[in-house]
Amino acid sequence: xxxxxxxxxxxxxxxxxxxxxxxxxxxxxxxxxxxxxxxxxxxxxxxxxxxxxxxxxxxxxxxxxxxxxxxxxxxxxxxxxxxxxxxxxxxxxxxxxxxxxxxxxxxxxxxxxxxxxxxxxxxxxxxxxxxxxxxxxxxxxxxxxxxxxxxxxxxxxxxxxxxxxxxxxxxxxxxxxxxxxxxxxxxxxxxxxxxxxxxxxxxxxxxxxxxxxxxxxxxxxxxxxxxxxxxxxxxxxxxxxxxxxxxxxxxxxxxxxxxxxxxxxxxxxxxxxxxxxxxxxxxxxxxxxxxxxxxxxxxxxxxxxxxxxxxxxxxxxxxxxxxxxxxxxxxxxxxxxxxxxxxxxxxxxxxxxxxxxxxxxxxxxxxxxxxxxxxxxxxxxxxxxxxxxxxxxxxxxxxxxxxxxxxxxxxxxxxxxxxxxxxxxxxxxxxxxxxxxxxxxxxxxxxxxxxxxxxxxxxxxxxxxxxxxxxxxxxxxxxxxxxxxxxxxxxxxxxx
Amino acid sequence: xxxxxxxxxxxxxxxxxxxxxxxxxxxxxxxxxxxxxxxxxxxxxxxxxxxxxxxxxxxxxxxxxxxxxxxxxxxxxxxxxxxxxxxxxxxxxxxxxxxxxxxxxxxxxxxxxxxxxxxxxxxxxxxxxxxxxxxxxxxxxxxxxxxxxxxxxxxxxxxxxxxxxxxxxxxxxxxxxxxxxxxxxxxxxxxxxxxxxxxxxxxxxxxxxxxxxxxxxxxxxxxxxxxxxxxxxxxxxxxxxxxxxxxxxxxxxxxxxxxxxxxxxxxxxxxxxxxxxxxxxxxxxxxxxxxxxxxxxxxxxxxxxxxxxxxxxxxxxxxxxx
Numbered sequence: 085x086x087x088x089x090x091x092x093x094x095x096x097x098x099x100x101x102x103x104x105x106x107x108x109x110x111x112x113x114x115x116x117x118x119x120x121x122x123x124x125x126x127x128x129x130x131x132x133x134x135x136x137x138x139x140x141x142x143x144x145x146x147x148x149x150x151x152x153x154x155x156x157x158x159x160x161x162x163x164x165x166x167x168x169x170x171x172x173x174x175x176x177x178x179x180x181x182x183x184x185x186x187x188x189x190x191x192x193x194x195x196x197x198x199x200x201x202x203x204x205x206x207x208x209x210x211x212x213x214x215x216x217x218x219x220x221x222x223x224x225x226x227x228x229x230x231x232x233x234x235x236x237x238x239x240x241x242x243x244x245x246x247x248x249x250x251x252x253x254x255x256x257x258x259x260x261x262x263x264x265x266x267x268x269x270x271x272x273x274x275x276x277x278x279x280x281x282x283x284x285x286x287x288x289x290x291x292x293x294x295x296x297x298x299x300x301x302x303x304x305x306x307x308x309x310x311x312x313x314x315x316x317x318x319x320x321x322x323x324x325x326x327x328x329x330x331x332x333x334x335x336x337x338x339x340x341x342x343x344x345x346x347x348x349x350x351x352x353x354x355x356x357x358x359x360x361x362x363x364x365x366x367x368x369x370x371x372x373x374x375x376x377x378x379x380x381x382x383x384x385x386x387x388x389x390x391x392x393x394x395x396x397x398x399x400x401x402x403x404x405x406x407x408x409x410x411x412x413x414x415x416x417x418x419x420x421x422x423x424x425x426x427x428x429x430x431x432x433x434x435x436x437x438x439x440x441x442x443x444x445x446x447x448x449x450x451x452x453x454x455x456x457x458x459x460x461x462x463x464x465x466x467x468x469x470x471x472x473x474x475x476x477x478x479x480x481x482x483x484x485x486x487x488x489x490x491x492x493x494x495x496x497x498x499x500x501x502x503x504x505x506x507x508x509x510x511x512x513x514x515x516x517x518x519x520x521x522x523x524x525x526x527x528x529x530x531x532x533x534x535x536x537x538x539x540x541x542x543x544x545x546x547x548x549x550x551x552x553x554x555x556x557x558x559x560x561x562x563x564x565x566x567x568x569x570x571x572x573x574x575x576x577x578x579x580x
Numbered sequence: 581x582x583x584x585x586x587x588x589x590x591x592x593x594x595x596x597x598x599x600x601x602x603x604x605x606x607x608x609x610x611x612x613x614x615x616x617x618x619x620x621x622x623x624x625x626x627x628x629x630x631x632x633x634x635x636x637x638x639x640x641x642x643x644x645x646x647x648x649x650x651x652x653x654x655x656x657x658x659x660x661x662x663x664x665x666x667x668x669x670x671x672x673x674x675x676x677x678x679x680x681x682x683x684x685x686x687x688x689x690x691x692x693x694x695x696x697x698x699x700x701x702x703x704x705x706x707x708x709x710x711x712x713x714x715x716x717x718x719x720x721x722x723x724x725x726x727x728x729x730x731x732x733x734x735x736x737x738x739x740x741x742x743x744x745x746x747x748x749x750x751x752x753x754x755x756x757x758x759x760x761x762x763x764x765x766x767x768x769x770x771x772x773x774x775x776x777x778x779x780x781x782x783x784x785x786x787x788x789x790x791x792x793x794x795x796x797x798x799x800x801x802x803x804x805x806x807x808x809x810x811x812x813x814x815x816x817x818x819x820x821x822x823x824x825x826x827x828x829x830x831x832x833x834x835x836x837x838x839x840x841x842x843x844x845x846x847x848x849x850x851x852x853x854x855x856x857x858x859x860x861x862x863x864x865x866x867x868x869x870x871x872x873x874x875x876x877x878x879x880x881x882x883x884x885x886x887x888x889x890x891x892x893x894x895x896x897x898x899x900x901x902x
Binding site for chain 1 (some may be wrong): 621622623624627628631632635648649650651652653654656657660661687731734739740760761762763764765768769771772773775776778779787788790791792794795797863866867
């Protein structure tokens, strides 16, 4: 290790940067845990405070919020079945049922451990493979992104519990909602019904917390108990690393998926956790148990979303290209400090780059310690009367969706999606395909249209470019395999 | 009777208070924080330069400028938000030339004339770049190449935005219809795809491109501003290179329609002082931008000139025809 690397590491290990890192991680967890508040909101709010700090302390603060924010999302996902951030949608599926069975501490513990493993392994990987990986990522063009989007969308099939038709309808609804507003590429207004406020379209966060949080609140209000979970075991909370027994492949696969998706600019944790969950289910020996509260589901979701953090930092540090909304704000923050993220950063400020690596590494440890310590406090919220806790969450959802883009329109759409979510849930339509369709629509449409513009109208690159072809084949596989399995499964059952 | 009298007294008192606060409105403006609407997500060049002024505003204006991001439809949603706000001086718009180009591209049914122009605060430039290993060494090379190999040179644009007009101007200079204009995302997306070999040339904002130019990965062919950039003094302008491409990149402050002139003057004066401050200059330089104050009259005449240029270009290049 070079002298610069050492001086970078040492400069983070001082009182003020460490204090900022701790403060950031704590605030991040709070932001992440509150439905409607996200890591990027936390970073925007804290950004002005960093103007007067030295670069190392300010990046420590922001990295802390980033890590804490992504991790905190699992708390509300587990306890309330409301994803605190878009990155923890699939955490709800198994962590919430487990909590409902009276083991909220265990569910949280597994989520925290998985977050930690996903975050810490990729933080180490970041140090060694950042530049070579970044140069591979830029070889991905429009056609590759399109095919990746199609592959991700094909996962809807694996996510559909029970009725595949209902899953496909949900996915279609998601695509449709995403089409409302200005079209990508030519900005033509679509489905706006002549209303100016519709031109901006719906925002992911309003759709997400509407569908998951508001609809859940409606059904919580309608249910009988005065508290969310009547009986809670507050003793055995830390599960220990033994929970990973038999889950090694799942853990490695999910972490790699998160890391890879994080590296690709424009696709973030919202997609990563869904893909990781669906892949875990597809490769599981007991796919039918997913969604009933098994640890595999929590591990897949939480290890993958924390792995996106290190992934998203790679294009930011090496090329100045934001991997997601959070890193876009981070780049602005670094530039105010007089640092230009991009190819020069490694040459001109190598010590700074190593202090970023150190911050990511330490933030994961701090997050881990704080959240394990916090479990017993988190689960106390379950025994607070619903009449106190639910109005507070509604308030946070409203503030969060307004703060996002400073428009009342997003608040109205929050309630609109709350009603839609409640109705669909009652009719037993799965909600995650809606989110997946909503996230992927613009990725798929934009890249196809841009790709065809650059190839002067030819569709051939879709299959002539190897990476694109690979993703299309994977997509075909993920549609055909479950059908075959179903077919053979039926035949076996018939023969018996 | 006594009751009636006391009610009347309260009424008079309220009226008095109201008129007092109304008088406050003009003279003691600003008396609360001012919202400065940036029409893009946090993190880009527009947002970052706005935040530089926001950092020092309290000192020069007496009240803070709060950067408020309202993103959507390429800037139209945020601009419309200001257009439809009350002209009380507490909602302002921070916007560059997209306000004009978006109008000619048919993306928005309003233009800068519908708002109240207040002043210009900062300016930067776009720069035309190619990858360092490209055979293209100058703008003339680029245009010659496009003429010899029509439909082979790909350049990224955002339809209806300033980049579209810029690339169209280069295309018109090469005879028209020779370049392949490909819709793209923002600057980061363009850099990534230029590096990956998906475009032959690109127009990038100076702030994002500078690191790559200095690192030797990109070659700068020309800047599109009317004058050379202080950050790239050796790179010629498009005008110098002999092409009628003039696309300034200026960040201007607008108010809602019918903003009282007294307020506009106060704001303009505060921005003038900020533009002279050395700290503002140093902070803007981090984003390859410079303070470039213009008062309301100067700004209006600049906007009229730009309006004509973009209007003509839209006609020649066929932009905005459906």
